[in-house]
Amino acid sequence: MQQEYLIEEFDELDPDNWEELENEEDSAFIATVIRQGEKVEDSEASLDELERLADTAGIAIIGRHSQKKTQPERSTYFGKGFLEELSEKMLQAGVNLLIINDELSPMQARNIEKTHQIKVIDRTEVILTIFHKHAKTKEAKLQVKLAELQYQLPRLKRLWGHFDKERGSMRAAGGSASRGMGEKQIEIDKRLIRLNIRKITKAIDQITKQKETQRKQRDKSKKICLVGYTNAGKSTLFNRLTDAGVLVEDRLFATLDSTSRQLKLSTGAPAVISDTVGFISELPHHLVASFRATLMEAVDADLLLHTVDISDPRHEYYVEQVNEVLKSIGAENIPQLLVLNKSDLVDERMQTILERYYDDSIALSAAKNIGIDTLLQKIEDMLMDNISYSLLLPYSQTALVSRLHDIAIIESEDYLEDGIHLKVIIPEMDMHLIQQYIRKDD
Numbered sequence: 001m002q003q004e005y006l007i008e009e010f011d012e013l014d015p016d017n018w019e020e021l022e023n024e025e026d027s028a029f030i031a032t033v034i035r036q037g038e039k040v041e042d043s044e045a046s047l048d049e050l051e052r053l054a055d056t057a058g059i060a061i062i063g064r065h066s067q068k069k070t071q072p073e074r075s076t077y078f079g080k081g082f083l084e085e086l087s088e089k090m091l092q093a094g095v096n097l098l099i100i101n102d103e104l105s106p107m108q109a110r111n112i113e114k115t116h117q118i119k120v121i122d123r124t125e126v127i128l129t130i131f132h133k134h135a136k137t138k139e140a141k142l143q144v145k146l147a148e149l150q151y152q153l154p155r156l157k158r159l160w161g162h163f164d165k166e167r168g169s170m171r172a173a174g175g176s177a178s179r180g181m182g183e184k185q186i187e188i189d190k191r192l193i194r195l196n197i198r199k200i201t202k203a204i205d206q207i208t209k210q211k212e213t214q215r216k217q218r219d220k221s222k223k224i225c226l227v228g229y230t231n232a233g234k235s236t237l238f239n240r241l242t243d244a245g246v247l248v249e250d251r252l253f254a255t256l257d258s259t260s261r262q263l264k265l266s267t268g269a270p271a272v273i274s275d276t277v278g279f280i281s282e283l284p285h286h287l288v289a290s291f292r293a294t295l296m297e298a299v300d301a302d303l304l305l306h307t308v309d310i311s312d313p314r315h316e317y318y319v320e321q322v323n324e325v326l327k328s329i330g331a332e333n334i335p336q337l338l339v340l341n342k343s344d345l346v347d348e349r350m351q352t353i354l355e356r357y358y359d360d361s362i363a364l365s366a367a368k369n370i371g372i373d374t375l376l377q378k379i380e381d382m383l384m385d386n387i388s389y390s391l392l393l394p395y396s397q398t399a400l401v402s403r404l405h406d407i408a409i410i411e412s413e414d415y416l417e418d419g420i421h422l423k424v425i426i427p428e429m430d431m432h433l434i435q436q437y438i439r440k441d442d
Contacts, residue, residue, distance in 0.1 A: 028054060028097035029063045029090055033078065036070045045314055046281070050101045050123060052231075057129045062095050076115070077108045087116040099126060103282075106155045124151060127280070127287065139207050146200045147287050149193050156186045156193075211296060221270040222383045222427070224263060225298045227326065228307035229318035230278025233341040237307055237366035238275040241376075260297070265380050274301075281321045288328060295329050302427075303382055304336040305375075310354055310363065311345035335382060337362065339375065344368050384409065384425050390439045391422040400433065407433075 030050050034043045043066060051061045067082045076083060077100060090098065097119050098112070104122040112120045128151060131144045226234045242261040263271040274297040288295070298304060306322060308315050319338070326332050338358050343351050344365040355363050362378055364371025388411060393400060401420055404410065408426040415421075426434060 026058065027060045027062050027095050028099050029065065029086065029093075029095055030054065030061055030099045030101060031065045031067070031078070031086065032101035033072045034066050034068045035072075042317075046101055049281075050099065050126070053123070053126045053130065054099060057126050057133070059097070059099070059126075061099075062093050063089065065089075072102070072108075075107060076111045077102070077104060078112075083112065083116050083118075087118055090118065097121065099123070109155070123282070124287070131287075139204075142200050142204050142207070146197065146204065149197050149200070153190065153193050153197075156189050208296065221262075221272045222303070223297075223301045224271060224273040224303045224305060224379065224383075225301035226273065226275045226305045226307055227298050227322060228278065228339075229309070229322055230280050232278065232307045232309045232318070233366050234275055234278065234307045237305075237339065237341060237364075238273065240366045240369060240372055241273060263379075265376065265383075271379075271383070273305075279322045279325045281317075288325065295331075298326065298331045298334070299329055301331070301334055303379065304331065304334050305339050305379075306336050307339045307341050309342050310340040310351075311342045337378060337382060339364065341366055344370060384427055388423055388425055389434060391420075391424060391434055391437045392418070392439050393420040393422065393437050395419060397437070403433070 030047055032043055032047055032050075034040060047064050047066070051064070054061050065082075065086055067078050069079065073079060078086070086098070090096065098121075100120060100122050102122060103124045104120070109120050109122070112118055128144070128148055131140075131147065135141045135144045226238055228234050238259070238261075241263060260272050260274040263273040265271055276295065276297055304326070306319070308319055308322075312318065323332065326334075338361040340351075340354060340358060340361050340363040342365060343354075343363040344367075346354070351363050355361055362371060362375050364375055366372070397420070401413075401422070404422065404424055404426070407430050408424040411423040411425065413420070413422050424434070
């Protein structure tokens with residue numbers, strides 16, 4: 001499972017050269033620290049999520065363990081006695097991989113492996129493995145590779161330390177200590193990694209600029225973006241709204257690439273809807289940063305459909321986590337509609353309570369095609385406000401008339417002696433364009 005990614009002249013910029021990662025381990029133990037003030041049930045739910053992540057990565061979980069501590073140990077994360085007992089249990093079970101439900105420092109991972117002969121990875125590395133497997137397009141592959149290299153850079157000492165250990169301490173003539181092979185290789189690899197990070201960042205910047213150009217070309221269309229915790233049912237909802245045929249799997253991070261399709265509204269107003277990568281709690285900052293080209297769809301949207309699995313007992317926590325990620329990418333002020341998906345899995349009384357608790361939300365079941373028409377009507381109401389305005393424009397404003405054809409619904413248009421008479425439905429955000437031309441008797 002421990003991944004030592006090859007560093008080459010950047011052939012990975014070509015998606016055809018993408019390497020398939022093989023898992024060295026197909027079974028593991030998972031473990032976590034329950035910090036002071038943390039509820040045991042919350043810790044167990046987080047371990048459940050880690051187990052699902054491991055399953056998506058192709059690793060079966062044989063055992064799970066936790067230790068109550070005020071804070072993790074700085075050098076070994078867990079206490080010495082706990083690690084000794086865990087090491088013995090893993091040996092008895094024939095398991096050689098430990099997955100820790102946190103992001104380990106390079107020192108912590110190195111000390112655990114060296115002292116207890118346990119192969120250890122952290123939550124971030126499991127997520128990276130899943131991302132690597134699920135990335136299909138050039139854009140997703142570049143973003144994943146960037147995240148991998150940023151994760152790997154501070155951990156090179158751990159990967160190369162065994163060379164010096166095998167060779168022993170060597171001294172050059174005159175008694176001064178010479179640098180070991182591992183130390184020299186670390187410096188070489190750091191330079192290569194930093195070079196590749198610059199190359200990938202430049203390539204992603206080019207993709208970002210291309211996306212910005214594409215968005216400007218479809219500026220007249222309203223942009224809707226599906227966001228939500230991973231496995232909330234976004235792709236199922238996306239397929240239901242657009243007949244797109246996007247892959248739907250009951251696994252975490254089944255969608256990594258942003259997919260956009262036309263959305264047909266009854267008003268005829270042009271709209272584009274995009275599906276995005278699922279969010280997850282404690283998603284490392286460098287992963288969010290790497291996927292900025294994909295997450296730009298959310299930042300640029302006119303409306304966010306925040307999809308939540310309402311049948312999950314932790315749905316409130318997931319809503320908070322998604323809103324934190326939206327805030328981190330600068331999308332917290334974009335209008336948002338909360339979509340309570342999988343409502344068919346809760347009883348009617350609970351559904352009523354949840355709809356009242358989440359004011360102005362829509363309960364539906366994407367899988368059972370329940371509530372989709374209500375959702376579409378709500379989308380139209382939020383995007384177009386559905387109020388007709390009667391306008392009288394002078395003939396000098398023909399450019400504005402052309403603009404209104406792009407951004408509004410034209411219900412009637414008459415060219416009379418006193419000017420151009422229009423009846424339009426226009427989004428609230430564009431009201432400033434017509435304010436001075438609204439007829440007084442409207």
